[in-house]
Amino acid sequence: MIRPGKMLRQVLKSIFKKPATTKYPFVKATMPDRFRGKLKFYPERCIGCKMCMRDCPAGAIEIVKVGDKAFECYIDLGKCIYCAQCVDSCMKKALESTKEFELAALDREKLKIKYDAKPGEVPKE
């Protein structure tokens, strides 16, 4: 049957429904388990093979040798495309994706993160 206002019933029904949107900044959004967010670096596991640097499509990651078997990691969040290829490439599992996603900053310098070489130390921002 051809008639106008086919969606009218649906529209009227929706008046009494809750909104489909979420109140994001007020209610924190949860990410799926496989989400690829900000990277985490475990300096004690790194052996400095630099495979992550070689495979990074954006050139966002840099591993620097600072001492005997000690490596520092620099990540530019502005360049990172969050593909997590470095996590796959790392043979020693020194890199890990986290669920952190609120990474915007007004200053470009603040996007450059340094993970110190000392084992056990909390990453500084």
Place this chain on the structure above:
Amino acid sequence: MHKVVIPIGPQHPALKEPESFSVTLSGEKIMKFSARLGYNHRGIEKACEERTYIQDVYLTERICGICSHSHSTCFVQAVEEIGAIAVPKRALYIRTLVGELERVHSHLLWLGVAGHEVGFDTLLMYTWRDREIVMDILAMLTGNRVNYGINTIGGVRRDMSPEQGKDILKAMDTLEERTKYYIQVATQETTLIQRLSGVGLLSHDDALKLGAVGPTARASGVDRDVRRDDPYAAYADMKFKVITDNHNDVYGRTLVRMGELMEAYSIIRQTVKNMPDGPLTVKAPRKIPAGEAVSRYEAPRGEDMHYVKANGTEKPERVKVRAPTLANIQTVAKMLENRQLADLPIVIAAIDPCFSCTDRLTGIRQVGKRKRNVLKWEELHEYSIKFYQEHGVDFTNLNNKLTKLLK
């Protein structure tokens, strides 16, 4: 009647992407339509040559924001063909699954956009709400909503767990029910039928002559689908129909896309139910032996084609991308001949255009000079300041103010 030429774009409130159209009008009637591509050129093909194969997978994924999986699969398939890498069956099934989920989200997105272009925003709101279901499924399966990053050379990166399979089947039931409702709306709602019927006519012969692909071609009765004609991934094992329509107009394209949605649900169910066991990847060498390959993929918008030439190193020698919009954009001029200006937005939207995927290369030549002039970034910056000063706009004060404010 007096002829008027109207430029539409590159910056225009009705366009979502920068693209320039020039329309010659006689009254309200379109006499001539021409499109000038190239405002969104990003140099991806050249950038691919500078990067390794693994890096290129992520780069090709970013050619398009909607059919990202299509481009990366197409590229990966070409590389695997050159390197003679046998991909495990489970990986092929997961690629098919993600590919079909992507088709579902792309077609639902198109339906909403088409509704918006004809002033039926209710349809936009409801389809986009339902599209969130499939977006959530994609996020759950791959980790991200848009650039899934599921492909790698020699397989896929993420597995599908049995619980996820159950969730997908459940979501497909909901989506199928909703799509059936939209098919009812499209076939019963008079306002929609009357607005879309007879608009953007493209005859069967013209579709063949102009090389239309995807739903645009299938709505003109061209029975062509890469999934059936040249099966890739796991499509050889799937049972599905190729939807064609003989309306030849925007209404036909709507019906084709809706029919394809229903087929996509059936393919997704088949992949989840028949998912074989086995490994996800085979180890791929970093250096791909010399050779060349052309890979075809049925993207939601039509046939996507990648050409890769390898020279035995870690980096490809040449990558060529033919996005579906490039094949379809020619047909728009034909569709708009002797039509009303008001039909322009929906006719352009009906091919489901994606202009930034299409833009490949532009060379800028100074007037009167034969040599091509390549400007460096600093030169371009200086040139822009000079250009605006000549046109009576001076940003120097504003720039100083801004730097002070930031300090």
